[in-house]
Amino acid sequence: MLVRALTVGPFQENAYLLADESSRDAVLIDPGDEGDRLVDAVEAGGLTLRALWITHAHLDHVGGIAAVKRRLDVPVWLHPADRPLYDRVVEQGRKFGVVIEAPPAPDHELAEGDVVTVGALSFGVIHVPGHAPGHVAFVGHGVVFGGDCLFAGSIGRTDLALSDPRALARSLERFSALPAETTVYPGHGPATTIGEENRTNPFLTGAVRLITR
Numbered sequence: 719m720l721v722r723a724l725t726v727g728p729f730q731e732n733a734y735l736l737a738d739e740s741s742r743d744a745v746l747i748d749p750g751d752e753g754d755r756l757v758d759a760v761e762a763g764g765l766t767l768r769a770l771w772i773t774h775a776h777l778d779h780v781g782g783i784a785a786v787k788r789r790l791d792v793p794v795w796l797h798p799a800d801r802p803l804y805d806r807v808v809e810q811g812r813k814f815g816v817v818i819e820a821p822p823a824p825d826h827e828l829a830e831g832d833v834v835t836v837g838a839l840s841f842g843v844i845h846v847p848g849h850a851p852g853h854v855a856f857v858g859h860g861v862v863f864g865g866d867c868l869f870a871g872s873i874g875r876t877d878l879a880l881s882d883p884r885a886l887a888r889s890l891e892r893f894s895a896l897p898a899e900t901t902v903y904p905g906h907g908p909a910t911t912i913g914e915e916n917r918t919n920p921f922l923t924g925a926v927r928l929i930t931r
């Protein structure tokens with residue numbers, strides 16, 4: 719398994735290039751910006767791009783889709799509960815003063831319990847709402863692509879439109895229950911492990927409570 723983080727755009731979002739090294743099949747997770755650079759990385763690796771897997775539809779995670787699809791027209795996978803965000807990504811950008819090219823409509827819906835594959839690699843889909851209503855994570859092969867739920871030492875914002883702190887608290891319990899050795903590839907910042915976060919992340923240790931009432 720090949721995992722390569724490519725940090726893109728003004729929000730320093732981590733897009734991940736995930737590939738089966740034997741079949742050379744690949745997916746991009748959260749192509750948030752710099753779509754041409756992401757396609758260049760696919761081609762430089764001698765890989766065949768099969769799909770775009772989206773953890774959630776905030777602008778910094780979907781802003782590169784249009785540019786990627788212009789060169790490699792592969793299907794987009796998204797949880798339907800994030801369509802309200804996905805369909806308004808241009809407006810999302812306007813709020814942050816960022817120009818975003820509207821992505822084509824998603825091709826496939828993700829749901830809790832789904833299994834998605836790239837080459838011989840399979841990942842389970844878990845629905846982990848809170849930061850965004852249709853947020854999912856991809857779990858398998860000792861890693862989780864967790865989007866903006868859990869960061870090294872922190873967690874995703876819940877003050878955004880359609881965020882829900884109570885839902886995020888429940889979702890974080892699901893992350894917390896993954897095997898300690900699981901590597902977390904987050905949407906921003908460095909990779910970490912579930913064990914490290916369970917020991918030191920104040921939102922998981924109980925030092926800071928997400929819900930105060």
Ligand SMILES: [Zn+2]
Pocket residue numbers: 774776849850866
């Ligand atoms: Zn986000």
Ligand SMILES: [Zn+2]
Pocket residue numbers: 729731776778779866905906
């Ligand atoms: Zn983000």
